[in-house]
Amino acid sequence: MAAVKKSTSRANALPYTERKSRDILVAAKKLFFERGVEAVTIEEIAEAAGVAKTTIYYKFGRKEDVFAAVFDLMGEEAMAHFPGDVDTTAPLRETLLNLCRRLMTALANRELMGPEPLFLLEAKRKPELGRQFFEMGPGRMRSALQNLIQDWADQGKLEVRDAREAAEDLSVLCQGFLPIEIQVFPDLTLSEEEIEARVTRGVDKFLRIYQAA
Numbered sequence: 001m002a003a004v005k006k007s008t009s010r011a012n013a014l015p016y017t018e019r020k021s022r023d024i025l026v027a028a029k030k031l032f033f034e035r036g037v038e039a040v041t042i043e044e045i046a047e048a049a050g051v052a053k054t055t056i057y058y059k060f061g062r063k064e065d066v067f068a069a070v071f072d073l074m075g076e077e078a079m080a081h082f083p084g085d086v087d088t089t090a091p092l093r094e095t096l097l098n099l100c101r102r103l104m105t106a107l108a109n110r111e112l113m114g115p116e117p118l119f120l121l122e123a124k125r126k127p128e129l130g131r132q133f134f135e136m137g138p139g140r141m142r143s144a145l146q147n148l149i150q151d152w153a154d155q156g157k158l159e160v161r162d163a164r165e166a167a168e169d170l171s172v173l174c175q176g177f178l179p180i181e182i183q184v185f186p187d188l189t190l191s192e193e194e195i196e197a198r199v200t201r202g203v204d205k206f207l208r209i210y211q212a213a
Contacts, residue, residue, distance in 0.1 A: 021059050022073075024049045029070045037067055064126075071132055082106060083144045088151045092158075093207060099148070100174045100199040103141065107175055108182070108190040142167055149210075158210045166210055174202030 027048035031040045042063055046053040060066045082102045086095060145167035152158045160166040176198065181188055190198075 020049075020051060020055065024051060024056055024059065024066070025070050025073045028066050029073065032067065032070065037063070042066075068132070074137060077137075082141055083148065086148060088148060088155065092152060092211070093203060096170070096203045096206065097199055099145070100170070100203055101195065103171065104174055104178070104190075104195045104199055106141075107178055108195060142171070145170060156212055159212045160210055166206075169209070170202070170206045173205050174199050176202075 024045065028040070028045045031044060031048060040063070042053055042056055045063075045066065046056055049056075056066065060069055083099055084102065086099070088095070142164070146163045149158060149160060149166045149170070150163040153160045153163060158166070178190075178198070
């Protein structure tokens with residue numbers, strides 16, 4: 001049986017039982033994305049993760065429960081480095097650029113965002129999974145941005161009537177049509193220079209709209 005390779009030092013630092021659970025989810029995510037949820041069996045997940053089938057039933061239950069746990073994992077991965085340590089007293093433009101670089105890097109991550117249609121399909125069948133994934137990932141990103149923007153508004157650096165709306169504007173100005181491009185062009189990758197160009201353009205437009213006089 002092929003064991004799943006640990007992808008991060010954080011995963012290696014987990015206790016043994018937690019590492020095994022993560023191995024199962026990483027293996028399941030890869031199989032789900034490659035072949036679709038319906039086509040994958042618990043036996044195949046167990047073989048890919050290097051565990052016994054009974055281990056998966058004990059830790060998660062049915063295949064549908066494994067899939068729900070994969071949703072949680074993706075939300076966790078989406079928020080892993082966002083927003084990070086933010087000093088709201090630091091220069092505003094540079095801080096926004098750093099934030100949006102992290103946001104765009106996550107959006108351009110093919111492993112994280114590439115299989116989205118599969119998850120959208122499953123979310124249509126089970127809307128509670130879609131809500132769960134949004135709340136764990138994009139929803140938490142939006143809330144983090146909203147809170148930071150409100151802090152800057154309270155400091156008089158930004159003029160905003162609705163911090164949530166401003167957070168959405170910042171995201172849209174930076175990413176443009178990237179989420180659609182990733183789905184339409186499966187081989188699309190963004191270089192650091194391309195990400196920097198999009199981020200700089202978006203942040204500067206955001207500041208022209210919202211920066212206090």
